[in-house]
Amino acid sequence: MKIKTEAGERHVLAVTVDNEAGILAKITGLFSARGYNIESLTVADISADHALSRITIVTSGPPAVIDQIIAQLDRLVPVHQVTDLTDHGAHVEREIALVKVAGTGDKRIEALRMADVFRAKVVDTTLTSFIFEITGTSDKVDRFIALMRECGLVEVGRTGVVAIGRGAEAL
Amino acid sequence: MTEMSGADMVVQALVDLGVDTVFGYPGGAVLPIYDALFNHPTIKHVLVRHEQAATHAAEGYSRSTGKPGVVLVTSGPGATNAVTGITDALLDSIPMIVLTGQVPTNLIGTDAFQECDTVGITRHCTKHNYLVMDPDRLGAIMHEAFYIATHGRPGPVVIDIPKNVQVATGKYRVPEKIEHQSYRPQVEPDADAIAAAIDMIAAAERPIFYTGGGVINAGPDASAALRQLVSLTGAPVTSTLMGLGAFPSDDPKWLGMLGMHGTYESNMAMNRADLIIAVGARFDDRVTGRLDAFSPDSKKIHIDIDRSSINKIVPVDLAIVGDAGRALDALTAAWQDKGHKPRDLGEWWRRIDGWRATRCLDFPEKKDAAADIMPQRAVKALFDATRGRDPIITTEVGQHQMWAAQHFGFSAPNRWLTSGGLGTMGYGFPAAVGAQIAHPGRLVICIAGEASLQMNIQEMGTVSQYRLPVKIFILNNEWMGMVRQWQELTYESRYSNSYSDSLPDFVKLAAAYGWTGLRIDTLGELEAGIQAMIDTPGPVIVDCRVAKLANCFPMIPSGAAHTDMILQPNDITGTMDDEAKALV
Numbered sequence: 001m002k003i004k005t006e007a008g009e010r011h012v013l014a015v016t017v018d019n020e021a022g023i024l025a026k027i028t029g030l031f032s033a034r035g036y037n038i039e040s041l042t043v044a045d046i047s048a049d050h051a052l053s054r055i056t057i058v059t060s061g062p063p064a065v066i067d068q069i070i071a072q073l074d075r076l077v078p079v080h081q082v083t084d085l086t087d088h089g090a091h092v093e094r095e096i097a098l099v100k101v102a103g104t105g106d107k108r109i110e111a112l113r114m115a116d117v118f119r120a121k122v123v124d125t126t127l128t129s130f131i132f133e134i135t136g137t138s139d140k141v142d143r144f145i146a147l148m149r150e151c152g153l154v155e156v157g158r159t160g161v162v163a164i165g166r167g168a169e170a171l
Numbered sequence: 172m173t174e175m176s177g178a179d180m181v182v183q184a185l186v187d188l189g190v191d192t193v194f195g196y197p198g199g200a201v202l203p204i205y206d207a208l209f210n211h212p213t214i215k216h217v218l219v220r221h222e223q224a225a226t227h228a229a230e231g232y233s234r235s236t237g238k239p240g241v242v243l244v245t246s247g248p249g250a251t252n253a254v255t256g257i258t259d260a261l262l263d264s265i266p267m268i269v270l271t272g273q274v275p276t277n278l279i280g281t282d283a284f285q286e287c288d289t290v291g292i293t294r295h296c297t298k299h300n301y302l303v304m305d306p307d308r309l310g311a312i313m314h315e316a317f318y319i320a321t322h323g324r325p326g327p328v329v330i331d332i333p334k335n336v337q338v339a340t341g342k343y344r345v346p347e348k349i350e351h352q353s354y355r356p357q358v359e360p361d362a363d364a365i366a367a368a369i370d371m372i373a374a375a376e377r378p379i380f381y382t383g384g385g386v387i388n389a390g391p392d393a394s395a396a397l398r399q400l401v402s403l404t405g406a407p408v409t410s411t412l413m414g415l416g417a418f419p420s421d422d423p424k425w426l427g428m429l430g431m432h433g434t435y436e437s438n439m440a441m442n443r444a445d446l447i448i449a450v451g452a453r454f455d456d457r458v459t460g461r462l463d464a465f466s467p468d469s470k471k472i473h474i475d476i477d478r479s480s481i482n483k484i485v486p487v488d489l490a491i492v493g494d495a496g497r498a499l500d501a502l503t504a505a506w507q508d509k510g511h512k513p514r515d516l517g518e519w520w521r522r523i524d525g526w527r528a529t530r531c532l533d534f535p536e537k538k539d540a541a542a543d544i545m546p547q548r549a550v551k552a553l554f555d556a557t558r559g560r561d562p563i564i565t566t567e568v569g570q571h572q573m574w575a576a577q578h579f580g581f582s583a584p585n586r587w588l589t590s591g592g593l594g595t596m597g598y599g600f601p602a603a604v605g606a607q608i609a610h611p612g613r614l615v616i617c618i619a620g621e622a623s624l625q626m627n628i629q630e631m632g633t634v635s636q637y638r639l640p641v642k643i644f645i646l647n648n649e650w651m652g653m654v655r656q657w658q659e660l661t662y663e664s665r666y667s668n669s670y671s672d673s674l675p676d677f678v679k680l681a682a683a684y685g686w687t688g689l690r691i692d693t694l695g696e697l698e699a700g701i702q703a704m705i706d707t708p709g710p711v712i713v714d715c716r717v718a719k720l721a722n723c724f725p726m727i728p729s730g731a732a733h734t735d736m737i738l739q740p741n742d743i744t745g746t747m748d749d750e751a752k753a754l755v
Binding site: 018068072078079 | 290291294295299319324351352354478479481486
């Protein structure tokens with residue numbers, strides 16, 4: 001017997017939650033317990049009184065599973081609001097990566113030239129290394145990192161995706 | 172606002188919340204709360220013999236009264252022993268508050284004696300949980316926890332209280348408005364959806380109500396509303412295991428339970444219906460059978476207080492999020508407002524009567540006095556003997572549970588206490604303890620299997636201590652019968668570890684605990700034995716020896732459709748493929 005899996009589509013969810021201990025564990029635990037995917041998850045406090053956090057989750061699944069994920073998140077007691085930005089309309093997604101590249105000579109020059117093309121900033125340098133800060137969609141960050149692998153990439157740190165809907169309205 | 176110790180706050184909050192009973196077991200990390208409860212004038216503490224039993228007793232208390240059950244246990248093993256009952260309450264939507272002691276805040280995370288990460292362990296088996304680090308927050312948390320446990324889809328809430336928080340003083344605050352800052356379950360159904368539902372019901376030629384535990388949870392008024400709506404529409408009713416009692420079993424519109432061990436007429440009617448009205452039920456795998464063959468030609472209306480239950484398993488045509496009782500009331504009112512008359516469902520009922528004619532719950536038996544007792548007969552005899560006494564019935568888990576569900580009739584809610592979602596062996600006896608505590612004068616009977624009963628048999632001591640007249644009626648076939656039944660169906664009768672070896676002498680065990688023990692061996696002794704159990708004051712254990720190899724039918728085998736029921740043992744043919752074997 002073979003175990004079947006279903007193909008899915010990528011969705012970006014914005015989740016507003018009470019900023020309390022254990023909430024992140026509750027949400028990541030829900031995903032693992034029910035077998036949902038997490039491609040990326042970011043969380044930070046967003047209100048003036050530090051009472052609320054916003055969690056951005058990139059997940060994937062068939063439409064019925066995405067609907068379940070939203071319903072399951074929404075019924076958690078500390079969750080205020082769940083929005084599927086992918087369904088909601090146009091939105092902006094950004095991710096930051098810090099990319100450390102070590103090397104000398106042509107590779108070093110090539111790394112700097114490509115960083116310029118990608119509008120990555122140099123945030124630290126030594127005679128044998130750069131740290132680039134790149135901001136963009138996950139695709140853009142992926143492509144930049146792939147190129148840097150050819151130019152002496154030694155270390156990467158990524159934030160995961162944050163996203164927000166376009167236009168004047170708030171969620 | 173009064174300054175008091177955390178332990179006193181816990182007790183004061185329980186008093187303010189109207190709690191009269193706490194099921195628990197003391198230990199180092201809850202000693203301050205136990206001291207605050209010492210000789211308490213209004214709160215009765217019931218000392219169990221194992222923390223799991225405290226949680227099931229609280230479930231029994233809750234399910235039989237509609238009020239939340241309250242549990243008090245210590246840190247570490249006290250909390251971990253409670254986890255099974257907490258999970259059981261989550262799956263069956265039972266409102267429950269579990270107070271756990273914890274090591275003092277300065278020792279949390281140091282692997283201190285009897286420390287465990289209670290909030291971590293219970294995070295995914297509670298509706299919500301708290302670790303209280305500040306005594307000033309304790310009062311508000313207690314009130315909020317009760318709100319969460321009892322509002323929306325009910326469930327268990329754990330409050331973990333470090334010992335120094337119990338000893339330290341703080342300000343006890345009762346929030347002016349008791350609610351949660353953001354948790355607002357939708358209770359009132361959407362009026363447009365109600366109107367659309369009424370049109371669908373009025374137009375249906377083959378409608379069926381499929382009701383579940385949500386109708387019980389919505390209170391006795393919801394059951395009354397269901398009866399009214401059914402009588403207005405003339406449609407048949409089936410129910411899940413958890414929903415038994417919401418609709419009277421002696422009503423001609425009652426088709427019996429549906430699903431794996433449901434009746435032929437229920438499952439066939441679900442399969443052939445053109446409209447299913449699901450009320451407080453969640454399309455569990457025990458109910459649906461093979462999903463791609465589940466009720467293929469019907470429109471489906473789903474009423475549920477939990478939005479995540481909708482479209483989880485079966486896609487529906489119309490969703491109504493809200494309390495089952497309010498939704499049923501709204502449907503009734505809308506039906507009457509529109510002046511709908513019941514449609515002529517004669518053709519539908521004729522088909523149902525055809526399925527009924529299979530008499531699927533009949534079973535072969537010998538009728539002479541010396542014959543073995545068929546377990547189904549024992550349940551029927553128990554039902555007949557207790558008619559008019561309005562008994563509360565609890566069960567353990569297994570064949571006996573299904574026979575009880577099939578052959579014991581209920582005419583009102585809150586009389587049937589069983590572990591449906593988690594299927595916890597060891598639930599029934601402590602649940603009977605909780606129900607008997609809540610209803611001291613009522614006849615409370617735990618229908619048990621000899622294997623399940625042993626999972627919490629230590630509670631015989633609790634029953635003796637509180638002089639509870641609980642009756643345990645064991646259908647003793649010396650097998651973990653449901654396991655054996657599946658081994659016959661799936662594994663060519665290789666009985667791997669399913670024989671109940673080395674059983675105790677239950678009659679002597681009864682005597683050891685100061686109970687009355689009775690044994691029934693043959694059909695001729697059955698009625699008198701049951702009568703003796705009912706007539707004997709105090710706790711009674713009945714060791715009713717039943718036919719050893721009887722199996723529970725009808726049955727939808729795993730991986731099969733509603734229309735592929737096994738009605739009798741000799742219908743079993745062939746072997747199962749791996750796809751079917753992999754299903755639970």
